[in-house]
Amino acid sequence: xxxxxxxxxxxxxKEDYLKILDLASEFELQPKQNLLQGYVVATLFxxxxxxxxxSFESAVNQLGGRIxxxxxxxxxxxxxxxxxxDTIKTVSNYCDLIVMRHPLEGSARFASEVASVPVINxxxxxxxxxxxxxxxxxxxxxxxxxxxxxxxxxxxDLKYGRTVHSLLMAMSRFKSTFNFxxxxxxxxxxxxxIYLDSIGLKYYEHTDFTEIISRAxxxxxxxxxxxxxxxxxxxxxxxxxxxxxxxxxxNTKETMKILHPLPRVNEITEDVDHNTKAYYFTQTRNGVFxxxxxxxxxxxxx
Amino acid sequence: MQYMKEKKQLVVSAIKDGTVIDHIPAKLLFKVISxxxxxxxxxxxxxxxxxxxxxxxxxxxxxxxxxxxxxxxxDRIALVAPQAKINVIKDYSVVEKKTVEVPDTIExxxxxxxxxxxxxxxxxxxxxxxxxxxxxxxxxxxxxKITNQNNMVIISSS
Numbered sequence: 001x002x003x004x005x006x007x008x009x010x011x012x013x014k015e016d017y018l019k020i021l022d023l024a025s026e027f028e029l030q031p032k033q034n035l036l037q038g039y040v041v042a043t044l045f046x047x048x049x050x051x052x053x054x055s056f057e058s059a060v061n062q063l064g065g066r067i068x069x070x071x072x073x074x075x076x077x078x079x080x081x082x083x084x085x086d087t088i089k090t091v092s093n094y095c096d097l098i099v100m101r102h103p104l105e106g107s108a109r110f111a112s113e114v115a116s117v118p119v120i121n122x123x124x125x126x127x128x129x130x131x132x133x134x135x136x137x138x139x140x141x142x143x144x145x146x147x148x149x150x151x152x153x154x155x156x157d158l159k160y161g162r163t164v165h166s167l168l169m170a171m172s173r174f175k176s177t178f179n180f181x182x183x184x185x186x187x188x189x190x191x192x193x194i195y196l197d198s199i200g201l202k203y204y205e206h207t208d209f210t211e212i213i214s215r216a217x218x219x220x221x222x223x224x225x226x227x228x229x230x231x232x233x234x235x236x237x238x239x240x241x242x243x244x245x246x247x248x249x250x251n252t253k254e255t256m257k258i259l260h261p262l263p264r265v266n267e268i269t270e271d272v273d274h275n276t277k278a279y280y281f282t283q284t285r286n287g288v289f290x291x292x293x294x295x296x297x298x299x300x301x302x
Numbered sequence: 303m304q305y306m307k308e309k310k311q312l313v314v315s316a317i318k319d320g321t322v323i324d325h326i327p328a329k330l331l332f333k334v335i336s337x338x339x340x341x342x343x344x345x346x347x348x349x350x351x352x353x354x355x356x357x358x359x360x361x362x363x364x365x366x367x368x369x370x371x372x373x374x375x376x377d378r379i380a381l382v383a384p385q386a387k388i389n390v391i392k393d394y395s396v397v398e399k400k401t402v403e404v405p406d407t408i409e410x411x412x413x414x415x416x417x418x419x420x421x422x423x424x425x426x427x428x429x430x431x432x433x434x435x436x437x438x439x440x441x442x443x444x445x446x447k448i449t450n451q452n453n454m455v456i457i458s459s460s
Binding site: 010083084085103104105107109110114124125127128198 | 364414415418420421423424425426442443444445446447
């Protein structure tokens with residue numbers, strides 16, 4: 001991993017995932033260390049983001065590193081027509097590592113090819129967001145003590161949801177069972193099911209999860225967006241099916257945890273927040289440790 | 303020898319030096335002409351269409367004088383007309399016969415189908431991994447989206 005960019009979750013092997021997760025647990029015990037003193041990390045956010053950018057910056061700051069960068073392209077030379085190629089080549093001269101979010105898909109791979117320093121992809125359009133996947137895996141392993149033999153429920157928009165696809169691909173290196181719960185219009189794409197078949201992992205598809213939620217170890221919620229439906233009446237008909245309410249959690253496993261990449265809109269009602277099974281806010285906290293692990297291993301410090 | 307024998311039946315006259323692209327499905331003739339940029343070169347180009355073919359029913363043939371296609375152009379032909387046969391002609395004889403084959407990676411000759419891919423928004427040479435050859439399925443090296451035979455746009459040779 002040393003010196004290598006992290007663009008896509010498939011850039012890392014199973015061993016790499018485990019190394020990052022182990023390192024992240026070390027950082028959780030001691031998140032404030034002076035490991036990045038003298039290092040400069042550039043956070044280039046060509047489109048705004050609160051969570052991801054602040055999480056990266058907090059990760060670097062807590063390790064004593066310095067941050068340069070911008071959020072939103074308005075105040076940069078991009079408005080003067082500068083190409084991404086030139087921006088990245090220039091910024092490469094100012095820092096040891098680039099963290100980038102950009103609305104165009106494939107922009108992170110391209111940046112990693114023109115940059116002279118490693119690039120971490122913090123989201124390239126609807127394509128990849130690998131640090132989210134690693135923090136999701138960290139949250140799963142931390143709460144379930146394993147990444148194998150779990151019953152993982154993926155709920156909501158399984159067709160367009162980039163986080164569920166990346167998580168599924170990463171978790172497919174382990175031995176868990178998947179339950180896909182979505183409206184018919186937003187089903188898990190065939191290619192992922194064909195892939196799971198080819199490696200012999202079990203999955204089941206449902207349109208409702210009230211009856212089966214008692215079997216879940218992890219419930220990973222995502223937002224069902226109205227714009228995704230060709231028929232607005234269909235949206236109205238199904239929208240409440242994919243909302244998690246506190247009363248649905250009564251018979252669930254003691255160790256079950258609810259994850260969500262956030263931001264949440266209404267797919268988890270607020271009464272769930274007080275339930276010990278709600279894990280989505282701790283999940284964001286785990287993001288800092290996971291990013292500390294990724295940054296230090298790419299810089300060759302850990 | 304083969305070429306000389308066929309010559310008698312051909313409606314398209316022979317060339318001295320150059321390349322013959324044979325066994326093009328008739329309906330793809332103009333597409334092949336366009337992706338190879340043969341519609342704006344100075345060399346002599348002759349072609350015939352709707353010729354009888356046992357294999358294809360109806361085929362087309364293109365003869366280009368003085369041009370020996372580089373690998374990039376052969377790959378372009380493979381993506382559009384994988385059945386095509388290439389004959390390299392020197393001094394009226396076939397010196398090389400090639401079947402075209404879709405390679406494992408495709409660079410700079412196909413447009414990515416994804417409008418928000420970086421390659422469609424900035425000057426980035428496209429690059430694909432070929433994940434299926436028949437029908438052709440290409441995975442973009444950048445945005446990771448799939449471009450397939452139906453929505454494939456070939457960047458013409460200049």
